[in-house]
Amino acid sequence: MTQKKVAVILSGCGVYDGAEIHESVITLLRLDQRGAKVQCFAPNIAQLHVINHLTGEEMPESRNVLVESARIARGDIKDIREAKVDDFDALIVPGGFGAAKNLSSFATEGDKCTVQADVLALAEAFAEAAKPVGLMCISPAIAAKIYGPGVTCTIGKDADTASAVTKMGAIHQECEVSEIVEDKARKLVSTPAYMLAHSISEAASGINKMVDRVLELTHEGD
Template sequence: MAAVRVLVAPRLASALLPLSRYHRAPSQRAALHSSAPRPGARVALVLSGCGVYDGTEIHEASAILVHLSRGGAEVQIFAPDVPQMHVIDHTKGEPSERESRNVLAESARIARGKITSLAQLNAANHDAAIFPGGFGAAKNLLCCIAPVLAAKVIKGVEVTVGHEQEEGGKWPYAGTAEAIKALGAKHCVKGVTEA
């Protein structure tokens, strides 16, 4: 299985340096801004809607796509096919009570329609996964137990949910460390102020 590096947008510049070592034969997936397949690192870009307050931060996603394209990466864009947590009216910065939107449909705006349901993402088909910022990442993608999701998708990854002992209720998810290990990942004991 290909090693998958989980990257976040602030680390993108340093992450692009090793892209030149990934030279593969062209595949059926086309680069975002070209109709012809391009060799390079295979990158999964996971979006969470469209708009900084309820989805993916558009400038961040666009910058990532531009830099990956320039670096010769082969990008495949994904988003969950689920309702958004809520819709924010970006002109007012307030929730819009009468609207509902689908994360996949909204993310397709950024992807220019070339998007796949997150349920179809297979980590073995990608060298890296990038999750751009925006409040949608927290509202539409994550939950308090997100490290367990990483353990399920990325075999051998190192994650933490704090400590492995309850310590009188101080670490209520301590038992989750065993589930992480059972999924083939390594649990690292960390305090809330440790990286």
């Protein structure tokens, strides 16, 4: 089998204002274990805000999403504007509030949200090319913005978030932390991760399945 190339979009560094670190690392680890070649990307923009992860309070400073994401990627990361769909077989977006604050405005605007232009352009390109996409935690909230009405996804069981996702035109399917939801027509795979997980092992149980399924889908034409 040929080595598959996967683009991963990060949204900063830290659950409250960026990419969820455990979700991101589990994703990168599983992709590596399965022999995939990975390139991380992030938008070169300012974070919505900076949160003190010890106290949960906002801090009076500014940070850059690409610079912060580089912490998780050990410096091996590129501006999302450099990402070309033709170079990759699949796309995965870890969660964390960064997905709802930096990659989109879902945290502040709910079902009226928009997706950051470069993120949307890349995700739409994967959708149009019928290449598999994996979303986890809160990142499936933007599925309807990528695929349009009728897309099936999960954020777990949170009623308020599921309601907003439904208002945006998606079909929300409740899901246990260890399971995945697949929209077969669109090759979209989602899993709740830390929307439900109480431990890193619980988060990994669903993320590993999601990564495995995304990679399986890339081999369908082989």
